[in-house]
Amino acid sequence: MSDREWSDRIAGDRMAVDQEFASTVENSQFSRQQWGLIMTAVEFEVEQSTGGEDRLVANTDNLPHIMPELDNVGGGMGGMGAMGDEGSGGSDDGGVFGSIKSALGMGGGDGGTDQERIDDAERLTQRYADELQQRLEERGKWDDIRASAKS
Template identity: 55%
Template structure:
């Protein structure tokens, strides 16, 4: 169980949204393995839970920055195994073996720019997921009880 009882109430909803959101991930720059890591580093919060008109689920992505370098390792590892990610490689130096050689020789783009772009994309996608989750809860008549549980914390 988590430290947030309201999050415990939405486990089933998250599983449904995960399935519905999988096509969005497939069309993104992240593989499903990379997305799983991003979601592990993302915490969901309800802003303004006491105000029904302003309350909304937000993705707290403060920890995502810490896992961004690992996203490249996942992509490189998948390329080495002959696997393919759900989306495109985000670094302009290319992916797989050739990309890692270019990076080692300093011929690829700076990882700082690539990492900043990955972080922005991860944060944007995590918030899209949060919006989808809230929409799902609203359409199933569960949003108010979840919001109230968050307000009681």
């Protein structure tokens, strides 16, 4: 079974975890729109460990490519993944001047360096993956998903 097929089978579980995880995102440095963008860059994989315990992991290899866009997404409260409807200028989270300063290497906003934000995003996405795996285990789906990912 392809990666796409097994990941499609957990779409409902992901939506449930998205709702449960919303408060975690709200308490992070990322807005909901930024989190939506981060999640578009993340792929979930079943990592086959040598110890026999498989684990759902967040592949964050594409995060560095979207980090510059986080400043453009802004910090409005329009819901996850609602990129661009709100927030690209209404708050003091960097805005145009922050983006210019960032482009010139002078910082920009209070988001920290790209590497700091990447590290924070990696930690947060792995926490999300852990919660998703826990949900799959609790619902008796993990073994089937694990087996499907291996084939």
